[in-house]
Amino acid sequence: MTLISDKLARFTTMLRIRMVEEMIAARYDEQEMRCPVHLSIGQEAIAAGVCAAFTRSDYLFSTHRSHAHYLAKGGDLPGLIAEIYGRNTGCVRGRGGSMHLCDLDVGILATMPIVGSTLPIATGAAFGSKLLGDQRVTVVFFGDGTTEEGVFSESLNFAALQQLPIVFICENNLYSVYSPLEVRQPARDRVALAAAHGITAALGDGDDVEAIFSLTENAVARARNGGGPSFLEFATYRWREHCGPHYDNDIGYRSEAEFLAWQQRDPLARTERELLASGELCAATLSDIKASLQDEIETAFTAAREAPFPDESTLFTDLFVPTELCVQAA
Amino acid sequence: MTLISDKLARFTTMLRIRMVEEMIAARYDEQEMRCPVHLSIGQEAIAAGVCAAFTRSDYLFSTHRSHAHYLAKGGDLPGLIAEIYGRNTGCVRGRGGSMHLCDLDVGILATMPIVGSTLPIATGAAFGSKLLGDQRVTVVFFGDGTTEEGVFSESLNFAALQQLPIVFICENNLYSVYSPLEVRQPARDRVALAAAHGITAALGDGDDVEAIFSLTENAVARARNGGGPSFLEFATYRWREHCGPHYDNDIGYRSEAEFLAWQQRDPLARTERELLASGELCAATLSDIKASLQDEIETAFTAAREAPFPDESTLFTDLFVPTELCVQAA
């Protein structure tokens, strides 16, 4: 019973991410979301499967491509959409746009677009948790390209040295922008690389939300019990262009055939099929779910578009936190 | 016959390094060598064994601890000593002191004290050789601590990706300054780490100059034939303090017992014993060799001490190379 509803919950998370990002894509050309957006359409299973294994108070960090992680961890939807619209009601009041999200209520500390930068920061948050004994586990999402940055190794080394409660999630979508893996890395195995750092590491199917969840659940349990860090890599594929709302298989860096083969494996459709086949979900419920999500999403977009821009007077604040005040998560 | 004389040559290289560095140690407290010195006493077999596998035109890079590498590769002795004395006759005219050596005649491009900084530069020199097809192989020496820097991974990744003609030599002397390995790295295996980057990797005994030589010879042959990079780690021990001429087992970061156990394994004494036992060397020849080295070394020190300091007018030059002129190795 719990299992069934958990699986349905994960499906709904994926569906919600897909629908939110499709709405962003649909409206992006209106030029009212005036910031770069990096969509995770096609990659939703990883966000949904991974985040289901964490609790609300656990910490999450991510990159430029983070809407899915933010939503899966429970981040506030209106706050996300308003942020992309640059409004005062955005989760960071229009400061950061799509690439700098946070929602402290659910442990989302930061997403940042400098490739690799959140890896050591996430490691440090896990280190803080260890020092404080607060029982939190940290998750950090990043792409295949990110494993080329020196801080990737530096972070793994320290996480292993200190046996930190952290789970590194690598979403290998085969590309860094338009550059395929083979012009950036030798035919090496990133799982072996993480393992060589002394970290428990595994490779998973990025289209199978249940497998992702159970691999992550193990990693989280180990971390929570002092068993140290894990590294999980999931094979996946980004359907849309690197940055922006469109498809771009025509521009020449990847083939339509490659795209179509991956689209066949659509993690969302796959789970939907499974749920319908097993009877855990019926067509009517599905359309109810979709309708209510559609409602929620439209409300968020409407609210964002109606929300005020930040007032002039607030835009030059917060460079420093007042000395008396220090907002820390703990 | 060639084998015998090669082995003797490698012994002589070790002996020469030992005697030069002991002279530096003996005279350092006179306060005329006014720059930090990092001695390789105890680690000579690695420099001697490795460099014997390279030719004069191959490139060498090293770190703050590089006298041994400089000498083993054929670097000019008077130029080294004068450089440490800050004289105009130094190999870089007093600009760099002990930590910034070069001798372009024998392929020693640079030694640098920023930990890790020469790793990617050496990788780049090997890349240049590949692009130019100049048949050179590059060797880069570094310590165990250096493998913690992000550029270590970045360099290995690119070297493996491009199958570059480079040999990475890690001298694991168990410490970075006074910090033991176990406070800096998990109980990981750096050889596995390099292998996980797709690099041929092996661990060797840093006290056995012949084993070091043959491991390196294989690596150099592979690199020269387009077989790509290698990583070799050698277990070794620094006898003196991290920086400076003295012993420091009393200050508390390592035990006298540990030091004595390693000193027992003295690579120089070991080779001397072997050579004497096999008859490749007799006591008389040995003392001749020592005497002539002593002579050479004293001459270099005397010359350095008598050499002029750089003239005022030359010290503010060379910030830029004149636009018409560009000195490149090729």
Added chain:
Amino acid sequence: MRTLLYTEAIREALDLAMAADQRVYVMGLGVPDPKAIFGTTAGLQAKYGPQRVFDMPVAENGMTGVAIGSALAGMRPVMVHQRVDFALLALDQIANSAAKWSFLFAGKQSVPLVIRLLIGRGWGQGPQHSQSLQATFAHFPGLKVVMPTSPYDAKGMLLAAIADPNPVVFLEHRWLHSTFGHVPPEHYHAPLSQALVSRPGSDITLVASSLAHIEALQAANILAQHNISAEVLDLRSIQPLDRETIHASLKKTKRLLVVDHGWKSFGVAGEIIASMSEIAFTDLISAPQRVTAPDHYPATTPAHANLYYPGVAEIVNAALHMFKRTPMSESDMQLTIPLHRDVPDKNFRGPF
């Protein structure tokens, strides 16, 4: 007169440099991809092959070291980062290695390396994708730092930078990419060390570079309507700083206003004011002033762009203030000054 886009000028420089010198190669994230660094590397891989025009791992510090090492071995690398912000990851290799190499090795070796760095702005680039870090690089002795404004200089200075035996940081503002101007087809060098008097004048000297220089020229037009004759200097090179040309102008105009898009404090504008206050104090008849970005970051929201970035109006008003004139009225401004928003004006095909 042949005109090219700024991006085409850059591309032509790379093409000519690679054709002329086998040692030149171009590397950077996205260099051979379909977008070709906003077109500046388009077609080069097809022409010169993947050995000389190639992508790289996402590893800025390491790959800068690789570029340096290959330069020592005889190559002439041109490295490019899509944003200057990413170069902070490589500052160790840029400032500790490349900048110091020639001095440290007594001129026996040098590092002929060009690093193209693109400055972003607007459309939600935010604090990590829109920094103007010219002062950061210029402070380190041993680096040449240039910021060409015109397509002519972009081509000529890039060719000069590639021919130069020293490390050159070459800063391109993204908003200049879509400007166009006269660019002769042949191989030529523009100097890496000289400011240009881009508009002669007699009452005040405006010193600026890159996008700010275009705004300074627009400001000069408006000042002319107020009967103020502004001499405009296109700095072109930040390091070395052409103090002579600035001083010569001040002898005539006696007033100095510097425009720079970097942060105010410890920036390029400050250095120019400081140098002139030292050496031209008696020439000046009023306090030198600067118009810069504030000591703050721009939010991604478009609501911030107009407030954060200084523009033509701020330059005009700063100048008027130096003549004790009243600032332009809001309505005057609306009429004469294109409102700069978070993207360059669609009609803006520059350079003027």
Added chain:
Amino acid sequence: MRTLLYTEAIREALDLAMAADQRVYVMGLGVPDPKAIFGTTAGLQAKYGPQRVFDMPVAENGMTGVAIGSALAGMRPVMVHQRVDFALLALDQIANSAAKWSFLFAGKQSVPLVIRLLIGRGWGQGPQHSQSLQATFAHFPGLKVVMPTSPYDAKGMLLAAIADPNPVVFLEHRWLHSTFGHVPPEHYHAPLSQALVSRPGSDITLVASSLAHIEALQAANILAQHNISAEVLDLRSIQPLDRETIHASLKKTKRLLVVDHGWKSFGVAGEIIASMSEIAFTDLISAPQRVTAPDHYPATTPAHANLYYPGVAEIVNAALHMFKRTPMSESDMQLTIPLHRDVPDKNFRGPF
């Protein structure tokens, strides 16, 4: 009056901060080793345990990220690098992450992080171990950058920095480590934003910080013998820059001479001169001047130290020049000014 060495003052601040606040920890290469960062961390690991006082891997950028992350999670990290030069490896995390965090996240989070950076000099430190990079850090909005001169301020400012919710770059000159002065035993804060008038005077204002401030005080003594009354300001904080205190002094003295050991161009001295030229132009009666390191690197040879580093003589002569007096003769200098060499004078037990 209780006197302590500068290093002891630092150590006492760390000790008091750790005793007062469980969240404070100290990390850096060598922190718990026998040399204990020149004594500044001596005994702390024994007292507070290896969880709060510890060594780290040689990985400056990553470990700065770790410090930032732990700060977000509730800790108060104090990080230390034995040379400021190594921090260039970490500039991405310092400038792109820590400096921008509070603004980016709308003040909902901040990064209470102190980074102690030691400035080296002499005994063959060479170009990669002796940089004075205060301007590099100060240019990035969002960082506080301080350079205490006296042991009193070293302790009080370090305690204030640790209590501050923002990232603070704390620069210690190695040559100050062996100076001593009055340091009260209790827990106190010295401000992170205010310059100090360390010697009142009426004819010229000397502004300096850290080791340069001590030289400025010595220069003031000598200037007094020439009947020039110099007011000396100990800057203490570079960012924020206390322009008010400097301006107030200039209103009285009307002459400005800035001393800084960083490179001349795009440096701290330039910013001070620029700010004052902008806001105090009419107060000044002669061209403001600066005495700085040249735009060059020091060789390791001791033959370079006397030539490279500016010192008391250069300050005195620059001031005399501003009064159109003849410079001191070589022999006068020999008599009055301790020759600074490549190590601090053995008898120099400071602070004066």
